Amino acid sequence: MKVIRKLKNSLSDYFINTKDTSTDFIPFFRITIGLILLFHFISILPDFNLLYGMKSVIPTDIHTIYLNKSVILFDEIIIFLNKITGSEHLSVILFKTLFIIFCLLIIAGFYSRIFAVLLLILQVAIVKSSYYYSYGVDFFSSMSLMYLIILPSDEYFSIRSIFSKREEKRNYLFVKTTFQIHLAIAYFVSGIEKLSGYNWRNGESIWKAIHLPNFSNDFNLNFDFLGNYSSLVVIIGWSTIVIELLYPLFITIKKTRKIWLFLTISLHLGIALTLNLYFFSAIMITWNITNFYFIKTHK
Known part of the structure; x- marks a missing residue:
């Protein structure tokens, strides 16, 4: 009950009642x-x-x-x-x-x-x-x-x-809250989708992604060594699932927010470096920093 109450207060404090200045x-x-x-x-x-x-x-x-x-x-x-x-x-x-x-x-x-x-x-x-x-x-x-x-x-x-003279200060809190919930849902749904299949749980999706036909990353990274360490591919797949699935929880808790933000940004940097998806990674990192880095509240 204490855990549920603490989570409820955390969600209420951050997503609903926070006075973000x-x-x-x-x-x-x-x-x-x-x-x-x-x-x-x-x-x-x-x-x-x-x-x-x-x-x-x-x-x-x-x-x-x-x-x-x-x-x-x-x-x-x-x-x-x-x-x-x-x-x-x-x-x-x-x-x-x-x-x-x-x-x-x-x-x-x-x-x-x-x-x-x-x-x-x-x-x-x-x-x-x-x-x-x-x-x-x-x-x-x-x-x-x-x-x-x-x-x-x-x-x-x-x-x-x-x-131009700035108009009366607008209340953007509802929009930002909606933005944050939107991002949290996006990761959660993506995590559910990955968890529901077997390709991410056994590492197959990771292996296929980095060995696409005619694919070569800009940094000439060779991932053939992963063939000898199949467990590492499985760990990467499960790490992606965990980061996305638990994103709505740990990004809202003040003590874990920076850790999860770091993990999520690291995930997208990895996508950029290995799959050349620079613009997709850039826009997702921007969404994360926009919503969960610039937080300044007063008591």
Whole structure:
């Protein structure tokens, strides 16, 4: 009973009744997410025409065959821009330019919430138009933009805060609490999914991930030695399950919060180094630091 009561008080103190006075997480989240989206977009520019549009390797019609038609697609935006530019080629260039400009304006904090809305439209358009290329970072990018829209993201350490008088202090606690619960649920569900199958429990998923056909990591790490230490692969698999499954519990307890934050960030650094998933790891680390590092309360 004491353990349950202590956990209840911890959850109540952190997720519900905490009087968090720190606003540092807001500009950190805005700037970091803006940079991640910017560099992620720049990284795909050399192959942009091969990935998106009717002339891409996989045409948009195939990507969107089962998609809800209410979603604005990349081709539809290009058709709209054609009315301005008069050329499909110029419209694609304008799309790319607008995407980069919106990222820069978000980073600078110049009406970031408005430009986050516009960037979300562009970002969702290319994600939905390339369904078979999309993965975790794309969906977390969309959700990040949603939080930038909901949070007073341009009221702290921003160009807008310099040139405009700050409005009455907003209560962002509910949004941050929702953000924290969202992250906790995401890890818990991921942990449940891994636990329900046998691939993570016996280490098979780890072994397959680091030995994908035609896969080579940027650091030329050789994992063949793990074939002689199968128990180590199993330990890595179970460690991932435990970190994710128990995340909602230990991230809320003040004494274990920093430890679990360190373990979670280490997990994503490992993913980045071994699987080259730099942007996905960066965005997940950003979410963790935003929600559970910048905590400053008063009694």
